[in-house]
Amino acid sequence: MRLNGKIALITGANKGIGLAITQRFLGEGAIVYAGIKNVAEASSDLNILKTKFDSQLNIIKLNVTESENCKEVFQQIKKSCDKIDVLVNNAGIVSYELVPFIDFEKLQLMIQTNVVGLIKMCQLASRYMARQKSGSIINISSIVSLKGASGQAAYSATKGAVNSFTLSLAKELANSNIRVNAIAPGMVSTERLKQISQEKFGDKVSQIGFGRMASPDEIADICLFFASDESSYVTGQLLGADGSLTI
Amino acid sequence: MNNLDKYNQVFCETFSVNSDVLGTNFSNDTIENWDSVLQLSLVTSIEDAFDVMFEPEEIMDFKSYEKGKVILLKYDVII
Numbered sequence: 001m002r003l004n005g006k007i008a009l010i011t012g013a014n015k016g017i018g019l020a021i022t023q024r025f026l027g028e029g030a031i032v033y034a035g036i037k038n039v040a041e042a043s044s045d046l047n048i049l050k051t052k053f054d055s056q057l058n059i060i061k062l063n064v065t066e067s068e069n070c071k072e073v074f075q076q077i078k079k080s081c082d083k084i085d086v087l088v089n090n091a092g093i094v095s096y097e098l099v100p101f102i103d104f105e106k107l108q109l110m111i112q113t114n115v116v117g118l119i120k121m122c123q124l125a126s127r128y129m130a131r132q133k134s135g136s137i138i139n140i141s142s143i144v145s146l147k148g149a150s151g152q153a154a155y156s157a158t159k160g161a162v163n164s165f166t167l168s169l170a171k172e173l174a175n176s177n178i179r180v181n182a183i184a185p186g187m188v189s190t191e192r193l194k195q196i197s198q199e200k201f202g203d204k205v206s207q208i209g210f211g212r213m214a215s216p217d218e219i220a221d222i223c224l225f226f227a228s229d230e231s232s233y234v235t236g237q238l239l240g241a242d243g244s245l246t247i
Numbered sequence: 248m249n250n251l252d253k254y255n256q257v258f259c260e261t262f263s264v265n266s267d268v269l270g271t272n273f274s275n276d277t278i279e280n281w282d283s284v285l286q287l288s289l290v291t292s293i294e295d296a297f298d299v300m301f302e303p304e305e306i307m308d309f310k311s312y313e314k315g316k317v318i319l320l321k322y323d324v325i326i
Binding site: 075 | 291295
């Protein structure tokens, strides 16, 4: 098992990519803290994992825009496990609108979630990981941050911030043996994107070299690589996973 | 070991000084090697010693021996 005994915290774990990462990590022996906004609204898939993996999976309330909540979560993990090995910052808000239609209230929330919340989580994780002199932080970015996409200027800006934060944080934490990397997925066949893609993207799938979207499991596989010791000498990397998408 | 002893021990180990120099004048203004790296190390050791976790603004504010005592008081740690 590639993550045997490792303690992992995953944000936005209720569905989609976050859920796939949770499942993959559990299967590889990690003890997972699956952060979701409202525990009472845990998805049926997440509850199935809970039944299967029992105490190996901890479903916890985590809203990355609530600073105090973030702090409590880390304190809880420290108290229970006395360490944290992996943080996956997956929680995020996506938007699709042309620049003239950018809703600034929504933009503020997106920045709070995708950027400020992520930085807060990294700040807290790095303080614990620095004491251990080990750890892996994985930020989920997006391919639009590297390639751009019409209708996603605001969203891509937040993910661009994630990329540059990742690169700088990797440098800052290297001497504490903490690795920081980002994954930039292209189109992933989550339920959310499947619903939206028809109305917003039309035939975009035809623009993917592979001719199909990624599955959440394929993104989880990359995440596993960054979380495991197999990437022990890898930090400060932005790994695109877009199946040769032309945006 | 009481709280004052624990508190002093962290300062002595972080700054490589004897406890007799610790007091109201021990701050980032008077200690030459008190830089941000050492301050972070100091704060981390204090957090470990007293099982607390400071807010970022408290970490930034932890710039003297006396100020640290005031910050710890917020966490019901009396030095």
